[in-house]
Amino acid sequence: MKPSKEELERRNIVGVGAERVTNVTSTDYPGHFPGEDHAWDLGYFRDNVTIEFHKNEPLEAEFSLIGVDASIANAFRRMMIADVPTFAIETVHMEKNTSVIQDEVLSHRLGLIPFKGGKTGFRKFMKFYKKPEDGEEHSYVDFNTIQLSLNVECTHNKKAAKNETDVTKLYNHAHVYASDIEFNPVGRQEQYFSGDNAIVPVHPDILIAKMRPGQQINCSLLMHKGVGSDHAKFSPVATASYRLMPTIKIKSPILGEDAKKFQKCFPKGVIELQTVTRKESKEEGPFKGKEGEWKAVVVDPMRDTVSRECLRHDEFKDKVELGRKRDHFIYSVESTGQWRSDEIFLEAVALFKEKAKKFEHQVINMAR
CATH class of the missing domain: 3.30.1360.10 (RNA polymerase, RBP11-like subunit)
Incomplete structure (x- = not known):
């Protein structure tokens, strides 16, 4: 009935x-x-x-x-x-930092900046970076590591008016923004990440640091593909x-x-x-x-x-x-900008399907 x-x-x-x-x-x-x-x-x-x-x-x-x-x-x-992957800065090699921000805080800020790049290169070319075991050497190659650099120095702006009070006009690089980070392609990365597909910050106006004349920041950055279950900086959503x-x-x-x-x-x-x-x-x-x-x-x-x-x-x-x-x-899905908000859900559906297939194989093997 x-x-x-x-x-x-x-x-x-x-x-x-x-x-x-x-x-x-x-x-x-x-x-x-x-x-x-x-x-x-x-x-x-x-x-x-x-x-x-x-x-x-x-x-x-x-x-x-x-x-x-x-x-x-x-x-x-x-x-x-937690499972849809994105790009994020994982390693910072600090060469020189005379700003008022400590190296650790600056590195943390850099790690939280969301980046975007060509979808084809991200999906098909870039692989997850496998951290080496104790005693092993790092294996940084073009398909698992993106190289970036941040080189800025604050200097006096000689063209500024004598009565100017705005520090952004008084000095060059008084404020360091995400747009100051440069992408340095290596190997085959130029095929996938060039022109409109280049690796760039999602929001170029993110403030990283404030400096005054005589201060500078020089560092090289290594960015990897990762997921939110590993670290929140890899999560593609704000909420x-x-x-x-x-x-x-x-x-x-x-x-x-x-x-x-x-x-x-x-x-x-x-x-x-x-x-x-x-x-x-x-x-x-x-x-x-x-x-x-x-x-x-x-x-x-x-x-x-x-x-x-x-x-x-x-x-x-x-x-x-x-x-x-x-x-x-x-x-309600709010993207951090690396994926379109609707694409995040579609990627989650694809991942769910993949997990279900793996689970099915495990159950079949267990039954055998």
């Missing part, structure tokens, strides 16, 4: 009450409901899983992943943070998070001044005030004789933050029901 559509929808809603949350446990597995088959099916999954983009910009994306379990949704989030889709069910009409008050309980754009139409006022029901009055209508529940403010007012407690859809995840 198959459950009704209404029953399936009820099971899929996490109830949000004034003081508690209900129906939090997933029941989509065999044996929970007698007589119902909830075994996982690839065809059913393929037909029901959907992705809807609400915002897709180079540095920020918002999209919905619908029809998956929380464990799968969280796996994608974790892989976007990658998700939340469940809110649901707002108005069980009985909210009219007049109550409708205006109800609208203020939610973020802008969630609730809209509409007038009761003549047709509605003539029909039997709660709107009969209410033509022209304001009524509260849910227009965009995605904007809701589930603050429960409406449940704090006695006049709304029995008229509204709040919840969240268990299988509707709204992702």
Whole structure:
């Protein structure tokens, strides 16, 4: 016996009450409901899983992943943070640093600067650098190491006006920026990282240090390909998070001044005030004789933050029901600039597929 559509929808809603949350446990597995088959099916999954983009910009994306379990949704989030690779400075050879910033702090700042380069070279040419064991020599080659340099010296600007007070005009290189870092291609790197595909900082105006005449910084930098699980500087995202889709069910009409008050309980754009139409006022029901009055209508529940403010007012407690859809995840991904925000999710999907295949082989070998 198959459950009704209404029953399936009820099971899929996490109830949000004034003081508690209900129906939090997933029941989509065999044996929970007698007589119902909830075994996982690839065809059913393929037909029901959907992705809807609400915002897709180079540095920020918002999209919905619908029809998956929380464990799968969280796996994608974790892989976007920890498994999608990027470039970052790993080693700094400090030759001269007479600025006020200590060598260790300067090296740390350099390591956190995000870099970008040609995608073909990054994906197909560059490999992960393997750190040597004790006693072994470093193996820096063109396909695992990017060489950079930072050579700046602060000097007086002879062309500055006598009454000038702006230090950036008084001195040359008073401020050291990420744009001062130079890429020095070696070997085959010039084939993949030249012109528009050259290795450059994502944000050239990142401030690295401030100097005054007589101070200088000379250092060579080695950059590698890495992942966030090794160090946070390799993570391609500033944030990658998700939340469940809110649901707002108005069980009985909210009219007049109550409708205006109800609208203020939610973020802008969630609730809209509409007038009761003549047709509605003539029909039997709660709107009969209410033509022209304001009524509260849910227009965009995605904007809701589930603050429960409406449940704090006695006049709304029995008229509204709040919840969240268990299988509707709204992702927010902010890229650091090395990948487009939507590409980060696609890379996470590819990595998930690769991990699943490896796990399958391991299970098969174990069974044998």
